[in-house]
Amino acid sequence: MNVVLISMQDNLNVIGLRYIHYYLLNNNHRSFLLFLPKLKSKDVSYENIRDFISKAKPGLIGFSLMSREFYLVRDLTLFIKREFPQIPVVWGGIHPSMASKMCLEYTDYVCVGEGERTILDLANFIESGKNPKEINNLCYLENGIMKSNNLYPFIEDLDSLPICEHIPKDSFIMHKDRVFSLGSKLLRKFDQHFGLIYHIMSSRGCPFSCTYCCNNFFLRLYKTKKVRTRSASSIILELKKAISTNPDIEWVSFQDDCFLAYNEEYIKEFSSVYKKIINKPFIIRAIPIYVSEAKISYLKKAGLSWAFLGLQSGSDQVCREIYKRSSFKSDFLRATNLLNKYKIATFCDVIADNPFESDEDRLETVKALIETPKPIFPKLFSMVFFQGTEIFEKASQEFPETVNNFLNKDFMVYKKDVINSLIRLSAFLNKTYMESLIFSYKVDPKGMVFKTKLFIGRILSLFIFEPLTYFQIAVLSNNGSYKGVIKNFYRNLQPGLVRYFNQFKDQKY
Numbered sequence: 001m002n003v004v005l006i007s008m009q010d011n012l013n014v015i016g017l018r019y020i021h022y023y024l025l026n027n028n029h030r031s032f033l034l035f036l037p038k039l040k041s042k043d044v045s046y047e048n049i050r051d052f053i054s055k056a057k058p059g060l061i062g063f064s065l066m067s068r069e070f071y072l073v074r075d076l077t078l079f080i081k082r083e084f085p086q087i088p089v090v091w092g093g094i095h096p097s098m099a100s101k102m103c104l105e106y107t108d109y110v111c112v113g114e115g116e117r118t119i120l121d122l123a124n125f126i127e128s129g130k131n132p133k134e135i136n137n138l139c140y141l142e143n144g145i146m147k148s149n150n151l152y153p154f155i156e157d158l159d160s161l162p163i164c165e166h167i168p169k170d171s172f173i174m175h176k177d178r179v180f181s182l183g184s185k186l187l188r189k190f191d192q193h194f195g196l197i198y199h200i201m202s203s204r205g206c207p208f209s210c211t212y213c214c215n216n217f218f219l220r221l222y223k224t225k226k227v228r229t230r231s232a233s234s235i236i237l238e239l240k241k242a243i244s245t246n247p248d249i250e251w252v253s254f255q256d257d258c259f260l261a262y263n264e265e266y267i268k269e270f271s272s273v274y275k276k277i278i279n280k281p282f283i284i285r286a287i288p289i290y291v292s293e294a295k296i297s298y299l300k301k302a303g304l305s306w307a308f309l310g311l312q313s314g315s316d317q318v319c320r321e322i323y324k325r326s327s328f329k330s331d332f333l334r335a336t337n338l339l340n341k342y343k344i345a346t347f348c349d350v351i352a353d354n355p356f357e358s359d360e361d362r363l364e365t366v367k368a369l370i371e372t373p374k375p376i377f378p379k380l381f382s383m384v385f386f387q388g389t390e391i392f393e394k395a396s397q398e399f400p401e402t403v404n405n406f407l408n409k410d411f412m413v414y415k416k417d418v419i420n421s422l423i424r425l426s427a428f429l430n431k432t433y434m435e436s437l438i439f440s441y442k443v444d445p446k447g448m449v450f451k452t453k454l455f456i457g458r459i460l461s462l463f464i465f466e467p468l469t470y471f472q473i474a475v476l477s478n479n480g481s482y483k484g485v486i487k488n489f490y491r492n493l494q495p496g497l498v499r500y501f502n503q504f505k506d507q508k509y
Helices: 015-025 042-056 067-083 094-098 116-128 184-190 214-222 232-245 264-277 293-302 316-322 329-341 359-371 390-398 418-425 431-443 448-477 482-487 489-502
Strands: 002-007 030-035 060-064 089-092 109-111 138-142 145-148 171-175 178-181 197-200 251-254 282-286 304-312 345-352 377-382
Touching (some): 002 015, 002 042, 015 060, 042 067, 042 171, 060 067, 060 116, 067 089, 067 094, 094 109, 171 184, 197 232, 264 293, 293 304, 304 329, 304 359, 304 448, 316 359, 345 359, 345 418, 345 448, 359 431, 418 431, 431 448, 448 482
Parallel strands (some): 060 089, 197 251, 282 304
Antiparallel strands (some): 109 138
């Protein structure tokens, strides 16, 4: 049977949907993967999407979405249901899993949790004319009441999943309101990193269950925090194939929630094989308590160049009681010192605009970043209470006015208040100046002395220290090579400019 899978995310890094695409292809279905990253004219685009679907002749249409794509997917689904009322539509991904009832107002089915086996079952049942309403992981409405079927257990053997490709087979993209086959030229145009980075998952799951994260929902859904892993040989096989067919690939990005959750023995084995066979610089994401000198030493020799590390809050009380996150300020400082020692470019995540934090809690984040070895680049995210998470339920009780905007709020844009400014500045300005700023703030946050120091600090950071920090980070990520920085200047410039200009956007409330 033919299946059309659609992504409306603003980038092409949709690993989950790629897995489902290849799972269908490997099980004798014809799957078409359609990327719609930037719809311009709805009228023209929708007409061409309709034509694409008509030519594909699918028996099933699937969408994968996060909360921020809800309205985009809703509108296109309503159009498709009008034009092709006989074709069932299924939504899957994080948002439908966490807010199934909301989604079922617009789609025929919702797939909750891991989707490979469920979508394959759905395609098989529709093709054979069977009633699909007993399929595991499926939700649907019956007489206006939501029915939720049993769950498949997690896929334990991740090596059994198909290997994806950098440019997926039978993939298409909307460009200038027309649908084109996705090739290397369009990949470079639409990919966030111009197609030069290969994104891969080496594991599924997270050892943590922070209250603000989707993993918090999945822990309660599946009642396990088990992290499932792929073998090193499976990872290397996928990377070899990707690089051999796409020699322009320069970096590998591991999208795991915490790559360092692997034990030291595995890291040692992986690092040795990776260095010998792949030998490309790579990027990881990690939780501070899993950072150890042995692991970093092995990975550095293998090519580790960037690490994304979560601080979230410098207040141990907030991490412990609000986020239920057993990684604290001391863990973060120990981890950043290790990464600095091994000259690894480090980005740190900080959650801003959290109503559960007091000003004193937020100043603890400032103090943590003051103590952090430089260079480090902060990524401030505005708190979004996503439906289905534990913190959403808590905020609904204590701050109900904050929970209704999760479909619209841009988490990349944070409120530009004084303390958020101090948090950002603390990653760029030196310790002496920042401690003077904090002292003046505590004496009189509205006084002329503090305002003058803050203004000067902003100017210094904006025009000197922030660009300098980003340059230093770029040098580290290119293993100390200034030639590499120049060579990759354009690739580094775009994401850098996005982060630079985001500080001038203010969150709307």
